[in-house]
Amino acid sequence: MSQNLRVHRLLLTGAAGGLGFVLRERLGAFADIVRLSDIAPIPPAATDRQAAEEIVPCNLADKAAVDALVQGCDAIVHLGGVSVERPFEEILEANIKGVFHIYEAARRHNVRRVVFASSNHVIGFYRQTERIDANARRRPDGYYGLSKSFGEDMASFYFDRYGIETVSLRIGSSFPEPKDRRMMSTWLSYDDLTQLVGKALFTPNVGHTVVFGASDNRDAWWDNHAAAHLGYRPQDSSERFRAQVESRPAPAATDPAAIYQGGAFTAQGPFEG
Ligand code: NAI
Numbered sequence: 001m002s003q004n005l006r007v008h009r010l011l012l013t014g015a016a017g018g019l020g021f022v023l024r025e026r027l028g029a030f031a032d033i034v035r036l037s038d039i040a041p042i043p044p045a046a047t048d049r050q051a052a053e054e055i056v057p058c059n060l061a062d063k064a065a066v067d068a069l070v071q072g073c074d075a076i077v078h079l080g081g082v083s084v085e086r087p088f089e090e091i092l093e094a095n096i097k098g099v100f101h102i103y104e105a106a107r108r109h110n111v112r113r114v115v116f117a118s119s120n121h122v123i124g125f126y127r128q129t130e131r132i133d134a135n136a137r138r139r140p141d142g143y144y145g146l147s148k149s150f151g152e153d154m155a156s157f158y159f160d161r162y163g164i165e166t167v168s169l170r171i172g173s174s175f176p177e178p179k180d181r182r183m184m185s186t187w188l189s190y191d192d193l194t195q196l197v198g199k200a201l202f203t204p205n206v207g208h209t210v211v212f213g214a215s216d217n218r219d220a221w222w223d224n225h226a227a228a229h230l231g232y233r234p235q236d237s238s239e240r241f242r243a244q245v246e247s248r249p250a251p252a253a254t255d256p257a258a259i260y261q262g263g264a265f266t267a268q269g270p271f272e273g
Pocket residue numbers: 013014015016017018019020037038039040058059060061078079080081082083084093094098117118119120170171172173174175
């Protein structure tokens with residue numbers, strides 16, 4: 001990534017979360033100032049960073065607060081929200097209202113680029129034996145996956161109506177290492193995630209692009225040719241973890257973790273009582 005690809009002020013939502021913690025420092029390569037936001041406490045601004053940091057607490061469900069949060073920002077990396085399957089009412093506030101508030105604020109404050117943390121759970125009901133690309137119809141595997149599907153549609157609408165460009169990252173499993181056999185296919189290393197975020201921020205004319213966020217894993221399920229213009233070239237692979245992962249017992253053939261791309265998420269709920 002060329003050093004002259006920078007914005008002045010970059011907003012990172014979900015900054016107190018797992019990926020927010022990882023990207024907090026790395027986004028300094030892409031911005032003069034990184035504005036960090038979350039509903040949860042964020043450790044104080046650091047002074048040894050490549051970019052200056054601003055901390056602005058915010059509940060994404062609060063439209064006025066999100067409007068103030070976005071004011072003065074040049075681009076948004078939107079990671080904030082509920083990141084697992086939960087009752088619909090929780091997802092509604094943080095993810096569905098939250099993504100609407102982000103785009104409305106982007107429109108009002110003339111932000112032209114959003115990077116949206118979507119998820120593989122938008123297509124979680126495909127089987128692990130299937131290979132799909134970004135044009136495959138979505139098959140959300142729960143309320144969480146539905147909210148990410150809604151977010152992708154929100155991004156599409158705000159591009160068509162207002163010209164705000166988005167790259168929706170359908171992230172697989174971004175952790176230090178794959179935790180199980182399914183993640184051997186879905187794993188996204190932090191370095192590859194960082195590359196993707198850089199491409200998503202600075203590739204011109206992306207309109208609304210959907211890209212699968214996975215490293216160069218041997219048994220890949222996702223074909224990224226529809227996002228070839230991003231020039232994403234994953235440098236890591238889950239292969240070096242294979243022996244360690246496969247030394248643990250395999251799930252039964254009837255276990256959703258062994259059947260569906262979304263794994264265990266496909267079997268959660270209902271959330272009654
Ligand atoms: P995380 O759960 O660690 O972080 C999400 C953050 O959002 C949390 O710090 C939480 O406090 C914040 N948040 C929740 N509700 C909020 C609200 N109403 N207002 C403001 N902030 C709120 O999740 P993680 O792993 O860091 O993921 C980041 C994003 O990437 C999420 O949107 C997640 O859905 C998405 N993603 C992550 C994957 C992964 O493998 N880590 C895979 C696919 C998608």
